[in-house]
Amino acid sequence: MKYYSTNKQAPYASLEDAVVKGLASDKGLYMPESIKSIDKEVIADLKNKSFHEIACIVAQAFFGEDIEPEILNEIVKDTLAFETPVINVHDNIYSLELFHGPTLAFKDVGARFMARLLGFFIKKEGLKQVNVLVATSGDTGSAVANGFLGVPGIHVYVLYPKGKVSPIQECQFTTLGQNITALEIDGTFDDCQALVKSAFMDEELNQHMKLTSANSINVARFLPQSFYYFNAYAQLDRIGKADELVVSVPSGNFGNITAGIFAYWMGLPIKRFIAANNRNDVFLEYLQTGIYTPRPSVPTIANAMDVGNPSNFARILDLFGSKENPHQAICELISGYRFTDEEIGETMKQTYKQTGYILDPHGACGYQALVENQLTANETGVFLETAHPAKFKGTVDHILDADIEIPEKLKAFMQGEKQSIELSKEFEGFKQYLMQQ
Numbered sequence: 357m358k359y360y361s362t363n364k365q366a367p368y369a370s371l372e373d374a375v376v377k378g379l380a381s382d383k384g385l386y387m388p389e390s391i392k393s394i395d396k397e398v399i400a401d402l403k404n405k406s407f408h409e410i411a412c413i414v415a416q417a418f419f420g421e422d423i424e425p426e427i428l429n430e431i432v433k434d435t436l437a438f439e440t441p442v443i444n445v446h447d448n449i450y451s452l453e454l455f456h457g458p459t460l461a462f463k464d465v466g467a468r469f470m471a472r473l474l475g476f477f478i479k480k481e482g483l484k485q486v487n488v489l490v491a492t493s494g495d496t497g498s499a500v501a502n503g504f505l506g507v508p509g510i511h512v513y514v515l516y517p518k519g520k521v522s523p524i525q526e527c528q529f530t531t532l533g534q535n536i537t538a539l540e541i542d543g544t545f546d547d548c549q550a551l552v553k554s555a556f557m558d559e560e561l562n563q564h565m566k567l568t569s570a571n572s573i574n575v576a577r578f579l580p581q582s583f584y585y586f587n588a589y590a591q592l593d594r595i596g597k598a599d600e601l602v603v604s605v606p607s608g609n610f611g612n613i614t615a616g617i618f619a620y621w622m623g624l625p626i627k628r629f630i631a632a633n634n635r636n637d638v639f640l641e642y643l644q645t646g647i648y649t650p651r652p653s654v655p656t657i658a659n660a661m662d663v664g665n666p667s668n669f670a671r672i673l674d675l676f677g678s679k680e681n682p683h684q685a686i687c688e689l690i691s692g693y694r695f696t697d698e699e700i701g702e703t704m705k706q707t708y709k710q711t712g713y714i715l716d717p718h719g720a721c722g723y724q725a726l727v728e729n730q731l732t733a734n735e736t737g738v739f740l741e742t743a744h745p746a747k748f749k750g751t752v753d754h755i756l757d758a759d760i761e762i763p764e765k766l767k768a769f770m771q772g773e774k775q776s777i778e779l780s781k782e783f784e785g786f787k788q789y790l791m792q793q
C-alpha cells in the first residue's frame with residue numbers, strides 16, 4: 357500500500373517510510389492510497405468471532421499488502437492482550453470501555469501496535485536505533501512508554517511539563533527505566549510540544565539520530581484504533597442492537613473518531629457519529645460555520661482533550677475532499693457537542709447517582725452528547741469510555757464525593773521509583789542533551 361500526504365506536496369511513501377517518518381516532508385499527514393471494503397457477509401459474521409479474529413480481518417485490509425499474515429496476526433495478538441467490552445449504562449446507551457489495557461486508556465491499542473510494527477521493520481531492515489520523541493500532558497506518554505518498553509532498537513523520550521501531570525500519570529512513564537527516558541520540562545505542555553517540533557526540524561540533530569513521533573499523526577498508531585469499532589459492532593450485533601448505531605467519541609486530536617470514520621468507510625454499518633468536545637470546540641465551530649479556526653487550547657478537567665488545533669482534522673477533510681460539498685457531507689455524518697467543566701461534573705454526578713456507573717471526565721462528554729442528542733427508539737448509542745476513572749482520581753473523587761478504587765495495574769506503577777531528567781524549556785539545552793546520547 358502506498359501512502360500519500362494530505363498536503364499533496366510530498367512523494368508517496370511505503371508503509372515502512374510512513375511509520376518511520378511519522379509526518380510527511382510537506383508537514384501533511386499520511387493517508388492510505390485506498391481503503392479496502394470489508395464484505396457484507398464478513399461483517400454479518402463478526403458476531404461469531406473473537407476480538408483477535410476481528411482485528412486480524414481489519415489489519416489485513418490495512419496492512420495485508422505489506423506484511424505477511426502470520427507476522428501481522430502475531431502483532432495483532434500482542435497488541436490486544438485485553439478486551440474492549442460494551443457495557444449497558446441505561447436504556448439504549450452503552451459504554452465501549454477502552455481502558456482495560458496496561459495504562460488504562462484507549463491509547464494503549466495504537467501505541468502497542470505501533471511499537472510492534474516499528475520493532476518488526478527495524479529488525480527486518482537492520483535499521484540503526486530509532487528514537488521516539490513524545491510530548492505528553494499525561495495519557496499519551498504513559499501509553500507510548502509502556503507500549504514501547506523493551507522493544508529492541510527503539511528508545512523513547514517522553515517530555516512532560518513539570519508539576520502539571522497527575523501523580524498517577526507521572527509514575528506510569530517515569531518508573532519504567534530500560535529504553536524509556538522521562539524528560540521533566542520546566543514549562544507547559546505547549547513548551548514540550550514546541551521542543552519536539554523544533555527537534556524534528558533541526559538538521560544537525562536529525563543527522564545525529566533517527567527521530568520519529570508516536571502521536572496519532574503516525575498511521576501505525578492511528579489506523580489500529582478502528583479495530584475496536586468493529587468489535588463494538590460485533591458485541592451489539594450479538595444482542596440484536598447493532599442496526600442503527602450512533603457512536604459518540606470524546607475528541608481532542610480527533611485520531612480516535614477518524615479511525616471510526618475509516619471503519620465506516622470500510623463498510624461497518626454505523627448510522628452516524630458524534631464528536632464530543634470540552635470547551636476546546638474548534639471542530640463544533642467548523643460544523644456550525646464551515647470555517648476552521650485553530651486557536652490555543654484552554655485547560656479543562658478532561659485535559660487529554662485540551663487541543664486547539666486537532667491534527668487529524670486534515671484527515672477528515674481529506675476523506676470528504678472528493679465530495680461535491682465536503683462541509684455538508686461531514687455534517688451529514690458527524691454532529692458536534694461541547695461541554696464546560698461544570699456540565700461534565702454534573703453529568704458524572706447525575707449518572708453515578710442514577711445508574712451507579714462511574715464516568716471519567718472524557719467519557720462523560722461522550723455520554724452526555726448521546727443524552728442530549730435524543731436517540732430515536734430504534735437507535736443504539738455507544739460512547740467511547742477512553743480512560744479508567746481512577747486515572748483522574750482526584751477530580752472524580754471530588755465530583756462524586758467518593759473514594760474510588762485504584763485498579764491493581766495502576767497500584768503497581770505507583771510502587772516504582774521515579775527517574776527523570778530535568779531540563780529547561782529552551783531548545784538549545786534539549787538539543788545538547790540529545791546530541792550526547
Ligand SMILES: *Cc1c(COP(=O)(O)O)cnc(C)c1O
Nearest residue numbers: 495608609610611612660742743
Ligand atoms: C487522547 C485522549 C482523548 C482524545 O483522543 P483523540 O484521538 O486525540 O481525539 C480522549 N480521552 C482520553 C482519556 C484520552 O487520553
